[in-house]
Amino acid sequence: MKVVLPDQTELELPNRSTGLDAARAIGPKLAEQAVLVRANGIVQDLRLPLEDGQPIQILTTRDTSDPDALYVLRHSSAHLLAEAVRRLYPGVKVAIGPPIENGFYYDFDFPEPIHDEDLPRIEAEIAKELEEGREWTREQISRDEAKARFESEHEPYKVQLVDTAEGDISLYTQGDFTDLCRGPHLQNSKPIKALKLTGIAGAYWRGDSTQPQLTRIYGTAFYSQADLDAHLERLAEARKRDHRVLGQRLDLFHFDEHSPGSAFWHPKGMVIWNQLEALRRRENARRGYVEVKTPLIYDKALWVTSGHWEKFRENMFLIPLDNDQVYGIKPMNCPGHMLLFGETLRSYRELPLRYAEAAPLHRNELAGALHGLTRVRYVTQDDAHLFCTQEQIPSELDGCIDYLRFLYGRFGLEPRAEFSTRPDGKLGSDEEWDFAESELEAALKRNGIEYVLGAGEGSFYGPKIDLHVTDVLGRSWQLGTIQLDRQMPQRFGLTYMGADNTEHPVFVIHRALYGSFERFIGILIEHYGGAFPFWLAPVQVRVLPVGEGHLEAATAIVERLRAAGYRVDVGEPTETIGKRIRASELEKIPFTIVFGDRESEQSLAIRERGGDQTEDSLPDFLTKLATLGA
RNA sequence: GCCGGAGUAGCUCAGUGGUAGAGCACCGCUCUUGUAAAGCGGGUACGAGGGUUCGAUUCCCCCCUCCGGCUCCA
Numbered sequence: 001m002k003v004v005l006p007d008q009t010e011l012e013l014p015n016r017s018t019g020l021d022a023a024r025a026i027g028p029k030l031a032e033q034a035v036l037v038r039a040n041g042i043v044q045d046l047r048l049p050l051e052d053g054q055p056i057q058i059l060t061t062r063d064t065s066d067p068d069a070l071y072v073l074r075h076s077s078a079h080l081l082a083e084a085v086r087r088l089y090p091g092v093k094v095a096i097g098p099p100i101e102n103g104f105y106y107d108f109d110f111p112e113p114i115h116d117e118d119l120p121r122i123e124a125e126i127a128k129e130l131e132e133g134r135e136w137t138r139e140q141i142s143r144d145e146a147k148a149r150f151e152s153e154h155e156p157y158k159v160q161l162v163d164t165a166e167g168d169i170s171l172y173t174q175g176d177f178t179d180l181c182r183g184p185h186l187q188n189s190k191p192i193k194a195l196k197l198t199g200i201a202g203a204y205w206r207g208d209s210t211q212p213q214l215t216r217i218y219g220t221a222f223y224s225q226a227d228l229d230a231h232l233e234r235l236a237e238a239r240k241r242d243h244r245v246l247g248q249r250l251d252l253f254h255f256d257e258h259s260p261g262s263a264f265w266h267p268k269g270m271v272i273w274n275q276l277e278a279l280r281r282r283e284n285a286r287r288g289y290v291e292v293k294t295p296l297i298y299d300k301a302l303w304v305t306s307g308h309w310e311k312f313r314e315n316m317f318l319i320p321l322d323n324d325q326v327y328g329i330k331p332m333n334c335p336g337h338m339l340l341f342g343e344t345l346r347s348y349r350e351l352p353l354r355y356a357e358a359a360p361l362h363r364n365e366l367a368g369a370l371h372g373l374t375r376v377r378y379v380t381q382d383d384a385h386l387f388c389t390q391e392q393i394p395s396e397l398d399g400c401i402d403y404l405r406f407l408y409g410r411f412g413l414e415p416r417a418e419f420s421t422r423p424d425g426k427l428g429s430d431e432e433w434d435f436a437e438s439e440l441e442a443a444l445k446r447n448g449i450e451y452v453l454g455a456g457e458g459s460f461y462g463p464k465i466d467l468h469v470t471d472v473l474g475r476s477w478q479l480g481t482i483q484l485d486r487q488m489p490q491r492f493g494l495t496y497m498g499a500d501n502t503e504h505p506v507f508v509i510h511r512a513l514y515g516s517f518e519r520f521i522g523i524l525i526e527h528y529g530g531a532f533p534f535w536l537a538p539v540q541v542r543v544l545p546v547g548e549g550h551l552e553a554a555t556a557i558v559e560r561l562r563a564a565g566y567r568v569d570v571g572e573p574t575e576t577i578g579k580r581i582r583a584s585e586l587e588k589i590p591f592t593i594v595f596g597d598r599e600s601e602q603s604l605a606i607r608e609r610g611g612d613q614t615e616d617s618l619p620d621f622l623t624k625l626a627t628l629g630a
Numbered sequence: 631g632c633c634g635g636a637g638u639a640g641c642u643c644a645g646u647g648g649u650a651g652a653g654c655a656c657c658g659c660u661c662u663u664g665u666a667a668a669g670c671g672g673g674u675a676c677g678a679g680g681g682u683u684c685g686a687u688u689c690c691c692c693c694c695u696c697c698g699g700c701u702c703c704a
Contacts, residue, residue: 113633113634114634115634115635116635198698200699201633201634201698201700202633202699202701203632203699203701204700204701209702213632213701214633215633215634216633244697248641255696257677257695257696260694363703368633368699368700368701369631369702369703371697374704375703381704382704383704466704477704478703514704516704517704518704519704546662546663547663573662573663576662577663577664577665578663578665578666579667580666581666582665583667584666586666596664607665611666
């Protein structure tokens with residue numbers, strides 16, 4: 001047989017040769033440093049046979065930043081962790097231990113809880129393993145054999161995994177630890193030059209909250225200590241961009257224990273909010289939306305009709321009244337909009353009817369799920385409900401997608417699209433979902449949007465197109481969403497009178513493009529690292545009089561700029577000019593004007609955020625600002 | 631909600647079974663400033679409740695909040 005190397009040369013090999021055989025055929029050094037092979041672009045264990053004619057690429061310990069090379073390193077590291085834990089904690093049961101983005105974890109069922117202080121001890125045990133050196137061997141056995149083996153080792157989680165696995169089972173052994181594992185793995189532990197355990201957390205077996213909770217140990221590993229150091233440095237840098245840190249430092253918002261999950265918006269934070277609101281209003285109007293306002297609380301009967309009582313009650317704040325009635329504070333606007341639409345018999349001439357409302361919503365999120373602005377209980381969606389005929393669905397979806405592109409382009413955000421399909425416990429029939437899902441998927445394809453499938457991730461009333469972005473800590477958050485809903489209008493008995501003088505069912509598209517103001521602003525803070533573009537900056541220009549004698553002239557400049565509509569303040573000369581410039585930089589104000597003896601309205605000393613300095617007349621500066629406006 | 635961790639001044643942190651300290655911020659005074667921190671002085675704090683103890687910020691219990699995960703979701 002032969003395989004094709006990356007430089008297109010062909011390598012002749014005996015039949016059934018493995019990746020390692022191929023490496024050996026090229027050179028002993030390569031064989032020693034090899035960590036895995038990419039065969040036909042797919043990662044494969046070095047111990048597995050190649051196929052005739054395949055293009056192959058051998059990755060080595062020198063591919064220190066290749067994601068696949070890191071993956072295999074970390075996967076093997078997870079096995080070292082398990083070996084160490086089994087030695088230190090007799091009676092522990094092992095579950096699973098995969099590599100993940102930036103590291104790896106292993107889930108254990110400990111007889112006694114372990115704590116942060118245990119980590120150094122485990123790390124030391126792993127260091128010992130690394131010092132001794134470990135080799136991985138791979139074997140393939142039948143399912144029955146594997147099951148018997150893990151049963152005799154009293155590893156119930158492994159037995160369960162075997163039960164649900166398909167085909168033969170592969171095992172990897174290093175030291176005295178054998179794990180059920182698909183691989184691939186390193187040849188030996190030599191390439192693991194830096195390994196660090198990063199934390200302990202609870203995690204449900206198989207990600208299911210009805211299953212027992214296991215103890216997850218997180219760690220990370222690299223091909224060099226320098227890479228680990230750089231990784232930790234990046235984390236520290238990311239932390240500085242964290243919207244919770246910047247929100248405080250830039251005086252944008254805060255949280256108080258008297259209302260967990262509900263932000264207090266400071267004046268500077270409200271500037272950003274209001275800029276987003278203005279953009280939304282302007283663009284909604286341009287795109288044929290109409291603004292409405294609906295109640296915040298409704299009786300139980302409304303929530304029963306909408307399906308929220310059945311599907312969403314856990315997340316709702318309820319208000320019991322004396323007379324056995326219960327009211328619920330709205331977690332979504334849709335039921336109110338259904339009532340509004342159904343208030344009168346609608347004509348086909350009125351459709352599509354696009355109701356927009358950015359009302360406060362309250363969702364009783366689990367206490368442990370709250371997270372800065374990205375997961376709050378008091379949430380404000382830039383919500384809209386598009387009531388339309390079946391025929392209008394494609395064009396309405398196209399309109400939403402166009403709007404999305406416009407909006408995200410405005411901020412330079414590049415979200416990932418996810419197509420979320422029917423969940424367990426959906427409302428409505430499979431046929432209705434077939435239709436709704438096909439409409440959404442067609443819209444994605446028609447508009448050339450790449451997406452991943454979120455099977456079972458849809459809302460209880462309809463499938464969704466979701467937009468996700470990643471925060472500085474690598475967590476993915478959903479922002480915008482477009483959902484097609486047949487259920488809600490049906491439940492509210494909504495119809496329209498067609499041109500044929502009969503009543504037809506109404507469809508509703510639920511759509512929020514920012515998603516929520518809170519989460520969107522949280523993401524923007526991190527996206528810009530607090531250095532907002534001019535049109536969003538809470539303070540756009542600060543004027544600094546050099547001394548007391550310049551305060552009056554500086555204030556006049558401020559007034560001129562304010563009159564032109566800009567957000568401007570003055571930094572009074574209570575401190576040295578150097579210190580006030582520093583403060584202005586730390587507050588990330590786009591322009592700082594220093595005004596002293598040398599300046600006049602004809603020659604302003606203008607410092608841009610970051611330190612660049614120019615000289616400009618006030619009228620020219622105003623002209624320049626106009627080009628930066630929203 | 632679950633697992634683990636943490637709550638000391640506005641912020642970042644130190645510290646103790648005998649009621650606490652620093653830097654920054656803030657306030658006052660001095661200086662009168664030229665593109666990322668001028669000098670001196672000053673005020674302010676042990677998350678809530680209960681217990682052990684002569685005495686608890688410190689030890690124990692419970693609650694709350696926050697942090698890292700899990701689950702869940704804009």
